[in-house]
Amino acid sequence: MPNSSKSYWPSAPVANHTRGEIPVPRLINWLSVGALPVLVFFAFRAADRGDSLVMATLTIVGVLLLLNGLVYLILRQETLHRRTFIIIIAALFIYVATAALEDGSAIIWLFAYPPIIFYISTLRVGVLTCAFGLTALIGLFSPLGDRLFGTPYSDSFRLMMINVLAFEMISCYILDLSRRRSKASLLTLAGEYEYAAKHDTMTGLTNRREGLIRLEGEYQRYLRNGKPFSVILLDIDLFKGVNDNYGHQTGDKLIIKVADKLKDGCRRIDIVSRWGGEEFLAILPETGINEAMRIAERIRQTIAASPVTFDGQVIRATISAGVAGIHGVEPPSRLLQRADEALYTAKASGRNRVCSGEIPSQDTA
Numbered sequence: 001m002p003n004s005s006k007s008y009w010p011s012a013p014v015a016n017h018t019r020g021e022i023p024v025p026r027l028i029n030w031l032s033v034g035a036l037p038v039l040v041f042f043a044f045r046a047a048d049r050g051d052s053l054v055m056a057t058l059t060i061v062g063v064l065l066l067l068n069g070l071v072y073l074i075l076r077q078e079t080l081h082r083r084t085f086i087i088i089i090a091a092l093f094i095y096v097a098t099a100a101l102e103d104g105s106a107i108i109w110l111f112a113y114p115p116i117i118f119y120i121s122t123l124r125v126g127v128l129t130c131a132f133g134l135t136a137l138i139g140l141f142s143p144l145g146d147r148l149f150g151t152p153y154s155d156s157f158r159l160m161m162i163n164v165l166a167f168e169m170i171s172c173y174i175l176d177l178s179r180r181r182s183k184a185s186l187l188t189l190a191g192e193y194e195y196a197a198k199h200d201t202m203t204g205l206t207n208r209r210e211g212l213i214r215l216e217g218e219y220q221r222y223l224r225n226g227k228p229f230s231v232i233l234l235d236i237d238l239f240k241g242v243n244d245n246y247g248h249q250t251g252d253k254l255i256i257k258v259a260d261k262l263k264d265g266c267r268r269i270d271i272v273s274r275w276g277g278e279e280f281l282a283i284l285p286e287t288g289i290n291e292a293m294r295i296a297e298r299i300r301q302t303i304a305a306s307p308v309t310f311d312g313q314v315i316r317a318t319i320s321a322g323v324a325g326i327h328g329v330e331p332p333s334r335l336l337q338r339a340d341e342a343l344y345t346a347k348a349s350g351r352n353r354v355c356s357g358e359i360p361s362q363d364t365a
Ligand SMILES: Nc1nc2c(ncn2[C@@H]2O[C@H](COP(=O)(O)OP(=O)(O)OP(=O)(O)O)[C@@H](O)[C@H]2O)c(=O)[nH]1
Pocket: 235, 236, 237, 238, 239, 240, 241, 243, 247, 248, 249, 250, 251, 252, 255, 276, 277, 278, 347, 351
């Protein structure tokens, strides 16, 4: 099946995190473990005062945080882990504020919420939950809140709390936005460098280095699953003449055209690399020699049958190809050598032809 995609410059792959960044699940677990002694301490104090409701609530929160961490360690469900943590701490903070724990002083723990939520969640969730939290706090400090919860907060404390918390939320938002943007540009840059290191700038095909790595990968897969693969080594005929007669730029354009046709003639799973100047290597996974010969012949015919026109000059390019299929435990270098010998035979016997580096009856595909 020919590859329908014409663009060989896909956007660079982007990873999810940068090195050194604390992964969210780990941070959640650290925070949970860190919260445990605090919860235990205040639960003991509540028990001392004979406040069994506060003691029980703080104990339950501690147990839930512990369970959430354990469930994550077993299931590895990051979203569940994160959402459950957010729900637990949101519920805890609501309780701390409305029950006015520790004579109301425990409400300052609310300042821990914005940096945590912005780090472990998306920016949107951070903004929404902070906006909701601030609104809820204003509601708690309103006359209606007073009637419902009867908290002991003084007016000046309420004013200070709302202003400072809003200031902290906005600061966290700005800092997190900046962190996310610089992280995104770093990841994009890293992706672009990675892409450039693996691809040929002119044709967009994988370069020789990456082709060799992919060949080794295919070889390892073959050793595991026993499904043979083949390679086609392909070279534009008399290319020096194109450079000499039409100029280097036209030669470059011809290389790009041939690369396009080669890519189009291969399947999506095939790996097509620019092997050298006007030489290409196609790795055909799960393909025996006979099928590889058919593919190479089809590509040869397509290129021979479609002359290319550059600046009004018609160039009839042809290619020669050597094909080889993997055998036994021979190393990939030997496979390449056989394909190279077959290419040499194709050149020596007149060019514009495909030669096999082995006996067609050995096809196993
Ligand atoms: N335009 C252009 N030419 C290149 C590039 N890389 C290599 N070449 C030229 O490609 C030519 C290859 O010529 P040869 O190896 O002699 O082979 P050929 O003329 O194709 O002859 P056969 O392979 O025997 O059919 C050389 O003149 C190189 O300078 C490139 O990226 N662009």
